Amino acid sequence: MVDDQRVRADTPGVGTGSVFLDSAGSSLPPRIVTETVITHLRREAEIGGYRAANERLDDLAGVKDAIAALLNATPGTIALSDSATRAWSDFFYAVPLRPGDRILISGADYASNAVAALQRARATGARVEPIPSDEWGRIDLDALSAMMDERVRLVSLLHVPTNGGLVNPVAAAARIAREGGALVVLDACQSAGQLPLDVAELGVDALSATGRKWLRGPRGTGFLYIRPELVASLEPSRLDLLSARWTGPQEYRLATDATRFEFWEHDVAARLGLGAAVRYLLDLGPDDVFAAIAERAGYLRGALGELPGVTVRDLGVEHSGIVSFTVDGLEPVQVRDRLLGEDITVSVSHRGSTLLDMSARGLDSVVRASPHYFVSHPELDRFAAAVAAL
Numbered sequence: 001m002v003d004d005q006r007v008r009a010d011t012p013g014v015g016t017g018s019v020f021l022d023s024a025g026s027s028l029p030p031r032i033v034t035e036t037v038i039t040h041l042r043r044e045a046e047i048g049g050y051r052a053a054n055e056r057l058d059d060l061a062g063v064k065d066a067i068a069a070l071l072n073a074t075p076g077t078i079a080l081s082d083s084a085t086r087a088w089s090d091f092f093y094a095v096p097l098r099p100g101d102r103i104l105i106s107g108a109d110y111a112s113n114a115v116a117a118l119q120r121a122r123a124t125g126a127r128v129e130p131i132p133s134d135e136w137g138r139i140d141l142d143a144l145s146a147m148m149d150e151r152v153r154l155v156s157l158l159h160v161p162t163n164g165g166l167v168n169p170v171a172a173a174a175r176i177a178r179e180g181g182a183l184v185v186l187d188a189c190q191s192a193g194q195l196p197l198d199v200a201e202l203g204v205d206a207l208s209a210t211g212r213k214w215l216r217g218p219r220g221t222g223f224l225y226i227r228p229e230l231v232a233s234l235e236p237s238r239l240d241l242l243s244a245r246w247t248g249p250q251e252y253r254l255a256t257d258a259t260r261f262e263f264w265e266h267d268v269a270a271r272l273g274l275g276a277a278v279r280y281l282l283d284l285g286p287d288d289v290f291a292a293i294a295e296r297a298g299y300l301r302g303a304l305g306e307l308p309g310v311t312v313r314d315l316g317v318e319h320s321g322i323v324s325f326t327v328d329g330l331e332p333v334q335v336r337d338r339l340l341g342e343d344i345t346v347s348v349s350h351r352g353s354t355l356l357d358m359s360a361r362g363l364d365s366v367v368r369a370s371p372h373y374f375v376s377h378p379e380l381d382r383f384a385a386a387v388a389a390l
């Protein structure tokens, strides 16, 4: 069990009377994360960025160790990045595409993935095709099987969408895609830190995630996992002197591991903060954390479901920590702003972020409440009462 008192004491943003329900946007970091970042920035100011980084080489290497432990991977398969989108596209733009190739995307895929896929399809003559959703809104596994042929080059799987509580059956979908001969990239931006992510069990070729959401890391951090057997066959679309060595007037040599997807320059303080965030999660015990999030989201879903005029919009059978809803007679942004007036933080997910799914459901936007394990039940009750009072 997560020690509620300890994690709340570790979180400066709670206990002040506010209610924080936006970990799907950008969560509240634990004190150790903020202290790690600030301490390093101070050290940079004292002795310069290069010396300061050299003092922390072991800790910097430890960032990948921690992420690898979380994913059941090895550190060499991890490339550190500055966002989930950057990580996803670093992989995606390295996959060779030819005219007639097919790229399959998930029904609830994120806009940034979709526009990148459309851009490359336009440039290469490939096609982007959405995988149909089943009656629960999940990736339809039968439909995916039927779509597979030798022209499907890449399947983009979305684990947990930005706009609701759906959890896709990604391990089963990945199996179908890989057996069909395609590469599989998993957008784990909303699942990293709230659901188990064992890359061996998931069977994906690549996985992208951010630091700032459920992992409670700093903004401007993210990472990419690449299956070790695949790395050597992928040439990143851009290189620098870390991803490749300049070995002769006409020659360069790519890094042999996932480092080939990294650039030399990066925000060292933020990266150290990401390491602290992942270690904090590992120390708490990921399974306990995941259970605590699911319990709170379930509690919230139940409370909202009982309110007249409130419609919970979550799809799927199994649910994530994201609770999406609408209130009759109020725009989601009005709901968000009125709750903000009571120091309750939620966010709004707009149609453009998950165009296919929201269009299919005739929704323009939904309110998104995403409780992390540090949110208390009295805070959840205060939120439900505030929504009821709307």
Ligand SMILES: Cc1ncc(COP(=O)(O)O)c(C=O)c1O
Residues within 6 Å of the ligand: 024, 082, 083, 084, 085, 086, 110, 112, 160, 161, 162, 187, 189, 190, 209, 210, 222
């Ligand atoms: C499902 C999903 N994928 C990708 C992203 C993009 O993440 P980032 O802003 O770190 O690039 C988001 C952000 O909200 C998301 O919810």
